[in-house]
């Protein structure tokens with residue numbers, strides 16, 4: 567007798583109907599769009615990263631599809647926490663009947679502003695809070711990103727944990743633009759992170775050879791999509807070895823095979839970002855179906871049996 571594969575997972579104590587999560591920044595925070603993604607089968611959706619004050623972001627062009635991936639320099643454009651709380655509330659209402667969890671995403675430019683925005687975002691009662699630490703640390707005279715410095719990453723984590731005060735689990739989102747991502751993972755775990763999201767985009771550049779200048783107005787941007795998947799899988803694999811807290815793994819996932827690979831590397835749940843750009847929200851339904859048939863083919867009944875199997 568054959569059974570349907572079971573895809574439900576617990577992420578930091580939050581029950582998800584399946585491990586597929588919309589990554590932050592892909593569809594903004596628009597409540598109807600987030601609900602559409604949940605309707606197409608995402609187990610959770612992450613809102614666009616939000617700061618205390620509104621931010622205009624970088625001038626256009628900000629996103630380019632360059633073949634095996636995207637490059638973007640959106641510059642963390644967002645309407646600020648006041649408007650975000652209202653939209654997250656609406657999104658929560660629409661998501662509830664679908665059983666999908668809402669993940670809020672916050673960022674700041676100082677440890678204090680991270681703590682303040684995290685405290686405010688709890689007014690919308692998200693199921694989880696993701697802390698995007700891939701922004702420059704303005705306490706540091708060199709402007710090194712928080713994600714690239716174990717001490718700064720730990721300081722942000724501890725401050726956000728205190729601000730959230732146990733009202734939701736805190737995921738800290740790491741950057742691949744570091745020499746030792748496992749060391750950063752250990753630092754945020756020690757500072758109290760409930761889980762780790764990995765990875766954010768990889769810094770790159772695409773030059774328009776006819777115009778003789780970088781395509782993006784910001785010159786550099788974040789690479790995402792299939793081009794970065796092996797790198798993301800390696801990061802998740804290293805983080806899984808380094809920490810005991812769950813991982814929301816992402817980077818280039820576009821198929822059921824890719825999601826299974828991420829879970830075999832050690833991820834508990836799997837983020838999908840750039841693939842939604844290409845295929846729209848329906849990509850979740852396809853990835854879900856592909857996961858089920860691959861699991862059946864490989865002889866797995868429950869997605870939890872897959873976690874970390876590549877480490878044997």
Ligand SMILES: Cc1cc2nc3c(=O)[nH]c(=O)nc-3n(C[C@H](O)[C@H](O)[C@H](O)COP(=O)(O)O)c2cc1C
Pocket residue numbers: 589590591592614615629636638640642671698739765766767789790791792794816817818819837838839840841
């Ligand atoms: C256009 C765009 C905007 C993004 N904005 C955010 C953001 O606001 N916050 C964040 O943490 N990550 C942001 N990301 C990174 C994604 O959440 C994800 O970590 C990354 O793209 C890797 O996954 P993917 O290859 O499936 O896209 C953005 C990515 C893209 C392509």
